[in-house]
Amino acid sequence: MIKIKCFEFNLFAENTYVLYDETKEAVIIDCGCTSAGEEKVLSDFIAAHELVPKLLLCTHLHLDHILGNAFIHRTYGLSPKAHRLEVEQIPPLDIQMRQMGLHASGNTVPVTDFLNENEPIRFGHSELAVLLVPGHSPGSLAFYSPADGFIISGDTLFAGSIGRTDLWGGSYSMLISAIQDKILSLPDETLVCPGHGPSTTVIEEKLHNPFL
Numbered sequence: 001m002i003k004i005k006c007f008e009f010n011l012f013a014e015n016t017y018v019l020y021d022e023t024k025e026a027v028i029i030d031c032g033c034t035s036a037g038e039e040k041v042l043s044d045f046i047a048a049h050e051l052v053p054k055l056l057l058c059t060h061l062h063l064d065h066i067l068g069n070a071f072i073h074r075t076y077g078l079s080p081k082a083h084r085l086e087v088e089q090i091p092p093l094d095i096q097m098r099q100m101g102l103h104a105s106g107n108t109v110p111v112t113d114f115l116n117e118n119e120p121i122r123f124g125h126s127e128l129a130v131l132l133v134p135g136h137s138p139g140s141l142a143f144y145s146p147a148d149g150f151i152i153s154g155d156t157l158f159a160g161s162i163g164r165t166d167l168w169g170g171s172y173s174m175l176i177s178a179i180q181d182k183i184l185s186l187p188d189e190t191l192v193c194p195g196h197g198p199s200t201t202v203i204e205e206k207l208h209n210p211f212l
Contacts, residue, residue: 003021022124039071083132133178135172157200159200160205161197
């Protein structure tokens with residue numbers, strides 16, 4: 001059974017996830033830690049639970065979701081994995097930061113290993129399905145566990161809201177279609193773990209999300 005730990009990091013209040021099972025193997029998703037304090041919170045949790053990080057996954061490559069990738073690479077030797085369209089159509093971290101009026105440190109780790117839809121992600125005794133859910137960004141991904149009934153939705157679907165579509169490669173029509181086809185089609189009780197804010201469920205968003 002996969003356990004989920006969520007951390008809220010950086011000035012964008014981004015959700016960073018650590019998933020792990022009884023083997024202690026773990027995956028880190030959307031690492032957004034920026035300060036030494038946030039890095040310590042994450043590494044202390046990993047050490048306290050004797051976890052062995054095996055993969056660094058990215059739902060997408062917007063700056064708030066990748067600010068901690070260099071720390072993970074430096075600490076655990078992992079390189080980020082994302083969809084190829086993110087690398088091809090999203091500016092590098094330093095350019096994004098400058099465009100947002102933030103200081104660009106240049107401390108980045110390039111994505112050279114790509115994730116594709118329907119290629120399973122395995123760690124320990126567990127498996128995640130990769131779903132392509134474009135719209136918030138051109139190659140946005142979600143990570144779904146049918147066995148444990150949850151999906152890491154990135155910035156595609158939130159509790160009571162949806163991802164913005166006014167950034168690089170965004171598309172409102174593609175986003176709505178992806179949510180309806182890939183997420184709302186999952187079992188009603190599926191737990192939705194978004195890139196910002198509290199978790200929700202598929203049925204909650206079907207019934208009450210004003211955008212859907």
